Amino acid sequence: MRLRVSFDVPTRRDLRVFGGYCVAAAVYIAIGATWIDFLFSFWVGLAYVVITAWAVPTLVRRLA
């Protein structure tokens, strides 16, 4: 019997999306670590991620 190991490999598009979220997260973390009040609210986090991970990229794509 031969064991086959398979890995669920993300596509290039998946990685590009993930990279975008990582950049947004890096900025969020930098702001939050220096101005801690920024981390307290889920709603602030929700608004932040919708703006940075969806609204801005959508706007840039439309303008390009």
Added chain:
Amino acid sequence: MSWAAHDLEPYAIQKHTKLKLAFVPLLIGSYSPDMMTKWFVYGIHLGPWDLKASDPAQFHRGWPGFGFTHSFIYGVAVGLLIWKVFGSKLWGVSFIVGQFAHAITDTGDTVGTMLLFPWTFHFHLGAWAYAGQTGRMTDAAAYFSGLGSMWDLVFVVYGLWSWRVLTSSYFDNYIYRADAFWPWLNRWVPRGALVTVYRAAFFYGTSRWIAWTVWAHVIHHYPYDLSWGGPHWVPAAHP
């Protein structure tokens, strides 16, 4: 208490249930036990008044107090109410699962939760110190120095390992289809924004975990103490 697990657990639960649960009430259920109480545990300034519980641990987890919000009976009662009011069994059950996850996770600290309220026994593993009574900043420093933050990290890693649960195709095939809430919201909000909203709690929990860790250990140099019941440099509350 947990600082990020309640944001992250719903994704792990979702991965194993797929169509059987609705994500939004699952997340609301996961947040619900602390929704009414956290502000009074840490205290707030309201004009000339300082509002804070005289015994935060008792108020948060005990009886008399709001500890019943961390019990199974509370989850079932609110879940049944949601079922009755909104006419959605799916929303009611999903809320219950999320609330149960919160109540069980919080048994990890030194105060624990009254899972079987009205029996007021506190189920507690005592793995990390409950330090809500010391104020928000010291509580954060303690939490992110002990095993509680490692428990959160398990869910961060598990979420990243189960990355498919965060993809737009997963959202389309499972999350969107499972719950009429998403098509309803889709009347006004584009699909791309809905996917981002779905991912928001994972983003929030993971980013906040990293930011608090940086704040506690890079900026302020609080010592790590991953021993059972730690960190022992903070006075832990007990039931």
